[in-house]
Amino acid sequence: MGKRKGVESSIALADSAAMCRIEAISAYPITPQTHIVEHLSEWVNDGHLEAEFVPVESEHSAISAAMGMSAVGARTFTATSSQGLALMHEILFIVPAMRLPIVMAVANRSLSGPISIWNDHSDIMAERDIGWVQIFAENGQECFDLIPACFRISEDKRVHLPSILNFDGFVVSHMIEPIEYWTQEQFDAYLPPYDPQIKLDVRKPSAMGVVGIPEIYYEARRMQQEVLMQSTPVVLEAFAELEKTVGRKYNLVETYKADDADVLLFIVGSLAETAMTAVDNLRAQGKKVGLVRPRLWRPFPTQELLAAFGNVPVVGVCDRAMAFGMEHHPMAQEIRTLFYDAPNRPQICEFMIGLGGRDVTIGDMENILNRLLDVKNGAPVGPVDYVGVRK
């Protein structure tokens, strides 16, 4: 067991990145990401971390500068939220195309408008298809543990793609939790020094970001898809090695009391912890309810999710972002797609929860789970339930 200390998740995440011996950081402040980059600048300015910290003039430049850093072979980290992630959008697609293993922490936050600094998943749902490995952390300990996992996955020769670690803004980022720190030796054993497969090197000139004429572009995009889809075993290895290092087991898909459940709720991020309490309360009443939550989001863990859901007849899906103009929101679309080819399609109930930091209570979660049981007992599925919205 490592040392456990009470620390804010953002500080722990920054400490974890520093202990990964990151070499270059580019960052632009945005709430609620700020504590991460502030703390990293302290690491650098106090002389505890040999790294270049570049305080750029926008998120667009943050990710662009990070590409330059990574392209010369430096282990590179950045972090953002919300509008910052949206401002990076153009460049986010180019990072995996150049196979640069940048790791980015995203403290998930709503998007304007109206402007809101509070938590939901609007920012990351808009960046679903950018071609990065994407992982969701549920609490501070997961943030701490999964940063080295992200570097390990990204820098693996079989992957060589960037990673995003998502976690809920404020609810996780600003929460003080007891977090078990790894020792520096554990970090060093888990994460070998970065050995770039391609880099800008004056002794061996190469060109990166060249024009893709029609005879080339299609194949390049296809290859990128294959590499990302085939990275799952590397993620599994990284999680297995993490368990060997610190004893905590991480799966691609986590379940809670799912084995004998009559209905299952699919939920992403920190609200899964609220949902767990609701599950416990309903279980105490003899109701067989359970949870499924993805840790890995891209590449999408299709087989693991199907295994987790099993033959359950009713599935609830919680969304925390809008897909405007479509009555199935992003996560619901994904889960519906997941089951399309399945032999036994469950009934799927959709719930919108916690937009723009709207509180979601244990009672709300109990209502959602009870609703799933009603559907199992013959109630109609109905349209998307906008939980807690004022009419």
Add this chain to the structure above:
Amino acid sequence: MIEQYNVYAAKLLPPEELFAPGHKACQGCAPALALRYLLKALGPNTIIANATGCMEIISSAYPDISWGVPWIHVAFENAAAVASGIESGIKILQRKGKLAPGKINVVAIGGDGGTFDIGLQALSGMLERGHNALYLCYDNEAYMNTGIQRSSGTPYGASTTTSPAGKAVPGQKTIKKDLLEIGAAHGIAYAATACTSYPFDFMDKVKKAFSYDGAKLIHILAPCPTGWRTNPGEVIKHGRLAVHTGIFPLYEVDHGRYKMSLDLPFLKPIKSYLSVQGRYRHLSEAQIAVIETNLKARYEKLQALCRITAEV
């Protein structure tokens, strides 16, 4: 003057071509000359971050790459940010002993659209933070890559596809943005204008820029016969006319000290420059008078700055 040393000095240049011929530029493309001269001045220990634009497109259609030095292109507006990252990455890797010590010249390259307009913020960031890198703006005075649309580097009066010479509005309505003054206002070590018609002046400025630590900016006028509607065989002559008429003065700002690069005894009439270009064919006498007034005022201001800053 240029006529005299042109004959001999070319032999002093390294014969190695780090910007290879066979690229896809138009006939008479002066920006391509700027790249060739840049790498003759800097040699192989150079890394380029190229903004989207003509020079990126014509030099990097895989598998035909013209670059003999490491080269990266990410997007349009961010060459200065990418170069900032490259410079920072090199710095830390050398400090940690992961990269052999020694000077590596980091250069960001963008056209006038990629610099004056969409890339101005990233450029300001790179200059303000003082990255040890050169920003080279090759200015052909419009978005040539997308089909000759006006930029804020397009001069007053010029006809482009988005500032056409119409009956109501005869060409570009605005005065060319003063990029070098914006750059110099960051208090950088070195800022200079150059022109592809004066290759030795340009190469000297590139070398001088890299003799200083910190951020530096070179703004090179590079005529585009396609966009200017000029004879591709006369781009060198047209560049010289831009300098000799005073519409594009060659000068440097070395640690705040202004210095004219050429000692011109008099300015040639501006009509000699305007009349050879299709983009100015529609100009009225009144418009030409505006151009002349503006260029003289600016030229005199520069001369005054040279006098004033020589004493500080």
